Amino acid sequence: MKKHDYFFNRLKKIIPQHIKPKFGTGLELLKWNQEQGKLNSTKIIKKNYEIKFKKTVMQSGIHELYKDCSFDNYQLENERQKKALSMAKRYLKEFNQNSLASFIFSGKPGTGKNHLATAIGMNLILNGKSFLLITVADIMSNIKETFSFKNSLHEKNLLYNFSNIDLLVIDEIGIQIESRYEKIVINQIIDRRSSSKRPTGMLSNLDYISLNHLLGERVMDRMRIGNSIWVRFDWESYRKHIK
Ligand SMILES: Nc1ncnc2c1ncn2[C@@H]1O[C@H](COP(=O)(O)OP(=O)(O)O)[C@@H](O)[C@H]1O
Ligand SMILES: [Mg+2]
Missing domain, CATH: 3.40.50.300 (P-loop containing nucleotide triphosphate hydrolases)
Structure with missing residues (x-):
């Protein structure tokens, strides 16, 4: 069994019946995971950039x-x-x-x-x-x-x-x-x-x-x-x- 199918089966068992997951198969779960990962990493990169920018401005003497x-x-x-x-x-x-x-x-x-x-x-x-x-x-x-x-x-x-x-x-x-x-x-x-x-x-x-x-x-x-x-x-x- 593929790793993502294994996780999908385990998840199916623990997710309450009334909650509809965003994915129907193991492959969809994998894709969803990858997308979230990408989304989070761009968010993190953006956030890091913002922090760095703010810090640079603070150190630049610009009041x-x-x-x-x-x-x-x-x-x-x-x-x-x-x-x-x-x-x-x-x-x-x-x-x-x-x-x-x-x-x-x-x-x-x-x-x-x-x-x-x-x-x-x-x-x-x-x-x-x-x-x-x-x-x-x-x-x-x-x-x-x-x-x-x-x-x-x-x-x-x-x-x-x-x-x-x-x-x-x-x-x-x-x-x-x-x-x-x-x-x-x-x-x-x-x-x-x-x-x-x-x-x-x-x-x-x-x-x-x-x-x-x-x-x-x-x-x-x-x-x-x-x-x-x-x-x-x-x-x-x-x-x-x-x-
Ligand atoms: N032409 C302008 N348009 C918009 N804001 C201005 C203009 N000239 C000055 N200010 C504003 O007036 C304030 C005083 O200007 P500042 O740059 O400190 O003047 P200076 O350094 O020549 O004494 C600042 O808040 C600045 O943003
Ligand atoms: Mg001045």
Whole structure:
């Protein structure tokens, strides 16, 4: 007797009379079993993918508030916003074609710099790339943590990790009072990234002159490699729309 027929006979004995099974023969039972197996495994694969995606997003520095930001829900109220959106989209497209270009989004608060940077990041994560959005303050406190004895992650390793991420976006450049050490750290990060052929994004409220003054010519030169872009977000804050 075939194995599936044997199981079918045993099942027939234990299933209560009033329950009609989904199969009438041993072969049907086998098929049903295989189908369920496939169904479950696709469910598991999908679930695993969702968990992994969620985890990647959580680790990417994309905060809860921003996780729904996309190109599609970026509202256009003027031509400059339209241009900013199309530049961000083009940046993503070229990034996927192995471009080394960096970007700077600068301008007033609330104009959507984080929104568009997040939209780029979400798309990259979906394409299996690694993305990290981190504020200067968080970079600095991460580095300070590496000074403590208990922490095995040394400053060198941390800088190395920053240079391994496909796209690193440094947020809130120029928010804090200018510090020499910050300038050195940002310099090192950009330097290492560009020597391992990785581009960097920058979000800042500063204009060209102030950013140049804060970071220095050397970094700014690195930020101009290839098709790098500088988008000025010079319209009113969107926050008035948010209740
Ligand atoms: N054009 C826009 N369309 C839809 N939402 C926007 C737009 N601009 C900004 N927002 C939203 O406004 C809030 C503030 O924008 P944010 O990206 O943080 O600005 P910034 O980083 O320039 O200070 C966010 O919730 C963002 O999603
Ligand atoms: Mg911002």
